[in-house]
Amino acid sequence: MGLLGRVKGWFQSEASSSRGESSFEAYLEAAGEKLREFAVAVSRLESELLTVKERMRGLERQAAGFRSQAEQAAGRNDADGARSCLQREFECKKQLESQRQTAGGMEEGIRLTKERYAAFKQAVDEAGAKHDMLSMRNLAASAEVETGRAIAANRQREELERLSQETLAAEALSELRQAGEPDALDAEIAKLLRERKAQP
Numbered sequence: 114m115g116l117l118g119r120v121k122g123w124f125q126s127e128a129s130s131s132r133g134e135s136s137f138e139a140y141l142e143a144a145g146e147k148l149r150e151f152a153v154a155v156s157r158l159e160s161e162l163l164t165v166k167e168r169m170r171g172l173e174r175q176a177a178g179f180r181s182q183a184e185q186a187a188g189r190n191d192a193d194g195a196r197s198c199l200q201r202e203f204e205c206k207k208q209l210e211s212q213r214q215t216a217g218g219m220e221e222g223i224r225l226t227k228e229r230y231a232a233f234k235q236a237v238d239e240a241g242a243k244h245d246m247l248s249m250r251n252l253a254a255s256a257e258v259e260t261g262r263a264i265a266a267n268r269q270r271e272e273l274e275r276l277s278q279e280t281l282a283a284e285a286l287s288e289l290r291q292a293g294e295p296d297a298l299d300a301e302i303a304k305l306l307r308e309r310k311a312q313p
Contacts, residue, residue, distance in 0.1 A: 137244055141240075141241060141244075144233075144237040144240075147233065148230070148234055148237065151226065151229070151233065154226060155223060155227060155230060158219060158222060158226060159223060162219045162223065165212055165215055165216045166216060168212055169209055169216065172206075172212060173209060175205045176205035176206050179198045179199070179201045179202035179205060180198070180202050182194075182198040183195045183196075183198035183199045183202065186198055285301060285305070
């Protein structure tokens with residue numbers, strides 16, 4: 114594969130990886146939006162619960178007031194007034210019980226919504242952490258591949274240098290043989306062999 118093909122491959126792999134990144138980023142953004150919606154829903158439910166509890170306290174005060182008025186009417190021997198106040202107290206307590214049931218249902222709904230929120234948030238956080246871990250593994254693998262390529266290129270260069278040295282030695286040996294001086298030839302051969310053994 115030539116240099117142009119290798120560069121083209123890098124751009125294609127980066128483009129496909131960025132498409133995966135962007136789709137995951139879109140997923141995280143959508144999940145974040147859902148989490149914000151959950152938080153708003155929980156806040157709204159809690160606000161409504163506080164309103165219901167405030168109404169309950171108001172009804173309790175009204176019931177206590179009617180009870181007090183009934184006792185005062187009974188103290189004045191006003192049976193009709195006492196009966197009227199007790200009926201109003203009964204109505205307040207009836208409304209209070211209804212509000213208590215509503216508040217209990219709302220508290221249960223808030224608890225369930227918070228549990229769902231926590232589970233969804235945990236799932237989003239885990240997905241983000243796994244994505245980060247996979248991205249780091251991908252980067253590490255890419256670095257290993259590039260390191261392997263660099264080492265292979267370096268080994269090829271060393272092999273070429275070795276072959277070049279052997280070729281030069283063979284040419285020198287050939288020239289010496291052509292000159293016909295056997296003593297000089299033996300000395301040159303010994304010298305080349307020593308140099309070759311000295312090299313790693």
